[in-house]
Amino acid sequence: MNIRKIGLAGYSFDKGGIVKGSAAGPDRIRGRNLLDRLSRLDLDVTDFGNAKSEGSGSIAKDSFTAEESEILDVAEVLQATQNIKSIVSNILSEEKFPLVLGGDHSISIGSVAAVSEKRQQEGKKTGLIWIDTHSDINFPATSPSKRAFGMSVAFLAGLIDGNFKPVAPIPMENIAFIGLRDVDPGERKIIKENEISAHTIKDIDLNGIQKTVERAIEVASKSTDGFVVSFDLDVCDPRIVPGTQTPIRGGLNFREAHLIVELLYESNLMKSFELVELNPELDQDNITADLAVSLIESALGSTLL
Numbered sequence: 001m002n003i004r005k006i007g008l009a010g011y012s013f014d015k016g017g018i019v020k021g022s023a024a025g026p027d028r029i030r031g032r033n034l035l036d037r038l039s040r041l042d043l044d045v046t047d048f049g050n051a052k053s054e055g056s057g058s059i060a061k062d063s064f065t066a067e068e069s070e071i072l073d074v075a076e077v078l079q080a081t082q083n084i085k086s087i088v089s090n091i092l093s094e095e096k097f098p099l100v101l102g103g104d105h106s107i108s109i110g111s112v113a114a115v116s117e118k119r120q121q122e123g124k125k126t127g128l129i130w131i132d133t134h135s136d137i138n139f140p141a142t143s144p145s146k147r148a149f150g151m152s153v154a155f156l157a158g159l160i161d162g163n164f165k166p167v168a169p170i171p172m173e174n175i176a177f178i179g180l181r182d183v184d185p186g187e188r189k190i191i192k193e194n195e196i197s198a199h200t201i202k203d204i205d206l207n208g209i210q211k212t213v214e215r216a217i218e219v220a221s222k223s224t225d226g227f228v229v230s231f232d233l234d235v236c237d238p239r240i241v242p243g244t245q246t247p248i249r250g251g252l253n254f255r256e257a258h259l260i261v262e263l264l265y266e267s268n269l270m271k272s273f274e275l276v277e278l279n280p281e282l283d284q285d286n287i288t289a290d291l292a293v294s295l296i297e298s299a300l301g302s303t304l305l
Ligand SMILES: [Mn+2]
Pocket: 105, 132, 133, 134, 232, 234, 235, 246
């Protein structure tokens, strides 16, 4: 298997979301013996640490478009996404596989863009597999929360002009959602109009995990040679993931969640993996944090035999 040299980076940030607390996610995941557990997988892990940003740095309020100005804490979010982008770019320049820990889901605006930009410089296109209860494809105007964590995919696809627009947007024909079960009206419209591949929880009920993941891989790797994977813990059922800010009933069970990342690893096409939205303050006896660690192990090649 191809994933051996890992660059691990956490980003402590929760101003892109509604409920505070996911900024403590990376520390908690590390505290549940992540590095020790990864060392058993025969991986060469370089730790780039947990980073955070204080405020908005030098970004002025008037540097945003009218549309961007609708986003709450927009300057802090832009600062954070720029920071995590540069950290992931460093990991890539050392030719390592980025393993990113969030933080709320807005950090993907930077972490995913770093991978697609680096690969565009190499003449390659990049797909995106977004495993989440939510499609996170709101525009600032359609977003019910006005929080950036519900807009990440819209930015990554290059649908919104301005400061957050990636140099190398992910082609919409190479985006695949897995596990959707809470999609806003504005998002439905965008998904339908752009014919984005969206596998809801019902599709999983009907077709099973294996077929669903195969279809998502097909979409994300069509005329690309790989994809990034972004895993929001809230795709799992609240019974196994109490520690997340937007728990929604009827999610994936423990084995379904693991099988998804096991199959993605086996595809040999994953170019980075990130796991977001652990809120330790809402967790119960670390069951969410421990699930996060075991999903990361499976995504990086841990097998049963
Ligand atoms: Mn979500």
